[in-house]
Amino acid sequence: MGNTTSSMAAKFAFFPPNPPSYTIKVDESTGKLGISGTRQSHLSEEQVVEVLKIPTKRGNEIIAMYVKNPSASLTILYSHGNAADLGLMFHLFLQLSLHLNVNLMGYDYSGYGQSSGKASEQETYADIEAAYKCLEEKYEAKEEDIILYGQSVGSGPALELATRLPLLRALVLHTPILSGLRVLYPLKKTFWFDIYKNIDKIPSVNCPVLVIHGTEDDVVDFSHGKQLWELCKEKYEPLWIKGGNHCNLELFPEYLTHLRKFVSSIQKLPPHIRNVSAQPEPEQQTEIKSSDCSKEKPRPKLSLDSRVKLGRNSTGTSTDKRRKSIDRPNRGRKSTSDQPDKPRNSLDRLGNMVRSVGFCNVDCLKQTSS
Numbered sequence: 001m002g003n004t005t006s007s008m009a010a011k012f013a014f015f016p017p018n019p020p021s022y023t024i025k026v027d028e029s030t031g032k033l034g035i036s037g038t039r040q041s042h043l044s045e046e047q048v049v050e051v052l053k054i055p056t057k058r059g060n061e062i063i064a065m066y067v068k069n070p071s072a073s074l075t076i077l078y079s080h081g082n083a084a085d086l087g088l089m090f091h092l093f094l095q096l097s098l099h100l101n102v103n104l105m106g107y108d109y110s111g112y113g114q115s116s117g118k119a120s121e122q123e124t125y126a127d128i129e130a131a132y133k134c135l136e137e138k139y140e141a142k143e144e145d146i147i148l149y150g151q152s153v154g155s156g157p158a159l160e161l162a163t164r165l166p167l168l169r170a171l172v173l174h175t176p177i178l179s180g181l182r183v184l185y186p187l188k189k190t191f192w193f194d195i196y197k198n199i200d201k202i203p204s205v206n207c208p209v210l211v212i213h214g215t216e217d218d219v220v221d222f223s224h225g226k227q228l229w230e231l232c233k234e235k236y237e238p239l240w241i242k243g244g245n246h247c248n249l250e251l252f253p254e255y256l257t258h259l260r261k262f263v264s265s266i267q268k269l270p271p272h273i274r275n276v277s278a279q280p281e282p283e284q285q286t287e288i289k290s291s292d293c294s295k296e297k298p299r300p301k302l303s304l305d306s307r308v309k310l311g312r313n314s315t316g317t318s319t320d321k322r323r324k325s326i327d328r329p330n331r332g333r334k335s336t337s338d339q340p341d342k343p344r345n346s347l348d349r350l351g352n353m354v355r356s357v358g359f360c361n362v363d364c365l366k367q368t369s370s
């Protein structure tokens with residue numbers, strides 16, 4: 001049962017656009033790579049875009065794009081959602097770099113776009129590690145100046161890397177998942193064959209975390225984002241977008257407004273200060289140990305009284321309200337932590353059900369942009 005479910009979860013977790021939305025072009029005069037089908041007119045006068053081929057430790061070669069903003073001091077490493085690739089994300093990356101005043105690197109997972117290989121959980125971990133290494137070595141970005149951004153299925157690799165970076169500036173989780181199987185089953189505990197066990201990893205992240213989720217998400221239930229936020233060590237005021245679904249949060253004005261506020265907050269404070277909601281109290285300090293570094297670096301820890309109040313949200317509405325289940329429209333759906341360990345649907349219907357659970361973030365935008 002475990003092996004079967006694990007392989008099925010991995011099989012249905014990845015939906016790369018087929019065919020890819022772009023091809024790689026080479027400038028004959030300079031030898032530089034580019035992404036076909038994208039309009040360079042979207043670039044501001046200051047922005048520069050570089051397209052790269054990056055080798056991973058698992059033998060694949062992934063495609064990445066780096067948007068340079070000359071006035072930026074921070075860099076976002078963006079892990080996109082499912083059913084997307086760099087061609088579809090190109091315009092959004094340019095806008096985020098411009099309006100948030102950051103450098104931004106986006107990359108395609110193995111098997112996505114023009115990246116080689118085949119997507120899997122472990123491949124995505126190798127992919128984001130390679131992209132991060134490129135930021136450090138080629139662009140000289142420092143760990144304390146990097147923000148990891150994970151959208152939907154991209155929350156898996158982003159959160160995995162965040163647990164291994166003790167000086168990371170911040171983490172953004174956009175419509176994140178508790179785990180792969182929890183999207184399909186209301187599980188109370190984690191099984192060894194599950195994928196992207198974000199629920200177990202989030203307590204190990206020491207940097208400020210912003211969680212963004214729509215209250216009407218019919219792909220990854222709103223309770224996923226809410227529970228992850230509750231488990232964060234360093235909570236930043238979450239963004240619960242009232243009426244937002246899984247695919248259209250970028251269309252709401254509060255999305256960019258709240259992101260800009262978050263980036264501005266962490267930019268104003270010294271990198272070693274972990275909580276962005278209040279000033280540190282010198283008398284209360286502790287050392288956060290890192291398993292990856294031989295030298296432990298002390299960092300101030302803030303008083304609990306000065307942290308963001310629990311339960312506060314950006315919509316002004318109660319975060320305890322549950323939407324109805326998409327599988328059982330006549331019954332309310334409880335939080336994943338309250339459900340018994342049994343599937344919502346039988347294994348006979350699993351194939352049809354998970355095919356409807358594509359972690360998309362682009363196709364729906366086209367439908368709702370009007």
